[in-house]
Amino acid sequence: MYLTRFRFNAARTGARRLLTSPQMLHAAVMSSFPEAPPTPDGGPRVLWRIDYNSAAEVLLYVTSPVRPDLTHLVEQAGWPTAEPQGWTTYDYATFLTGLSADSVWAFRLTANPVHSIRRKEGEPTKRTAHRTPRYQIEWLLKQQDRGGFAIVEKAPDARRLERRDEYELAVGGARGLSFHKNGSSAGKGGSATAGRNAVQIAAVTYQGRLRVTDPEVFRLRLASGLGKAKAYGCGLMTLAPVV
CATH class of the missing domain: 3.30.70.1210 (Crispr-associated protein; domain 2)
Known part of the structure; x- marks a missing residue:
């Protein structure tokens, strides 16, 4: 499992278009995987969420069974010239394994x-x-x-x-x-x-x-x-x- 964070450039037309259409954003998220990830009933699947922390800080979080590539989102709705690549992906499986009772x-x-x-x-x-x-x-x-x-x-x-x-x-x-x-x-x-x-x-x-x-x-x-x-x-x- 992976957890990915991407920051929108809310001033861009592409970002505004995606943020006003859950259907389009769903398609953009699913396009982050070369092959469609499995979506078993009740099992691990692709999930995403938008956090509106402020007008200038709008974040996309994605959890997925396979590592995503958000190049298309960076080009359409992010900062293409920013370093590093425009999004950050974490090893979510290690975090999940470390969860303990009563924490x-x-x-x-x-x-x-x-x-x-x-x-x-x-x-x-x-x-x-x-x-x-x-x-x-x-x-x-x-x-x-x-x-x-x-x-x-x-x-x-x-x-x-x-x-x-x-x-x-x-x-x-x-x-x-x-x-x-x-x-x-x-x-x-x-x-x-x-x-x-x-x-x-x-x-x-x-x-x-x-x-x-x-x-x-x-x-x-x-x-x-x-x-x-x-x-x-x-x-x-x-x-x-x-x-």
């Missing part, structure tokens, strides 16, 4: 928190986005047991009355990712599919602290992603040392 990490995750509902008896279920922080946080909490991690709880004197304040966790950066499968923009939206070729995804970003409860399960979850819409910038969790 605590700061984490960041962009995900598509959805649930299935049935509006009327007899109707098929429909996938719907969680719209409020309370239910978005509850969605992540439900991922803990099968994800091999636990969100760190605050000390009792630091808690508030609401459930979402019990944890070292913040949710924000909600945005609607909406596009047509042919690559054209479909405007802003939520999580349901609208029309034959229109796709709408509600993405939110989680930040906080977690404790590893089952290293083997957690490694697989980091490599395979959390939740839906993995092809469109959701599901990638990254870790950093707690400071």
Whole structure:
């Protein structure tokens, strides 16, 4: 496994075009591999995420079973003359192997928190986005047991009355990712599919602290992603040392 970081030159037209089209960016990411990486059900796969740290610092993170080549992204949306090559790739497998039970990490995750509902008896279920922080946080909490991690709880004197304040966790950066499968923009939206070729995804970003409860399960979850819409910038969790 590899973890790659690429910085967009947000002033370039090519960068702006990619950042406004999850479909185009997905295609650009997948074009980073000479041969299509495997996408087994539940196994390691290509994941990517955009971090908007500031107007001038927009980063792309990619995890993948094989090493990528982002030359085309550098030429289209980066700094072609910058040194070194325009992106950095790390040996992610070594990092994953070193994860141990009860270790605590700061984490960041962009995900598509959805649930299935049935509006009327007899109707098929429909996938719907969680719209409020309370239910978005509850969605992540439900991922803990099968994800091999636990969100760190605050000390009792630091808690508030609401459930979402019990944890070292913040949710924000909600945005609607909406596009047509042919690559054209479909405007802003939520999580349901609208029309034959229109796709709408509600993405939110989680930040906080977690404790590893089952290293083997957690490694697989980091490599395979959390939740839906993995092809469109959701599901990638990254870790950093707690400071």
